[in-house]
Amino acid sequence: MKGNMNNMMKQMQKMQKKMMQAQDELHEMSFEASAGGGMVTITANGKKEITDIAIKEEVVDPDDIEMLQDLIIAATNDVLKQIDDKTNQQMGQFTKGLNMPGMF
Incomplete structure (x- = not known):
């Protein structure tokens, strides 16, 4: 029984290490989305940190700020x-396979 528990602990530690590596990879990824045809x-x-916002000059209309706001939100x-x-x-x-509410 003790051998099984040690084996299970080793597997959990291995899985935890893989999870941390996957999370680190995710954090380094870059994501991009556009609205209003670019x-x-x-x-x-x-x-989930915004690293850049690019706004084309032709979409900046002082008389229609709401449209620009909607594009940024989208x-x-x-x-x-x-x-x-x-x-x-x-x-x-x-x-x-794990029934763990609140996990990802």
């Missing part, structure tokens, strides 16, 4: 969804 482009890393939500999807895909392999 008028607004948002870039973020896997930590591109930001899209890039955050991409990060969530990639995180679920990459980290989900570790929680597959």
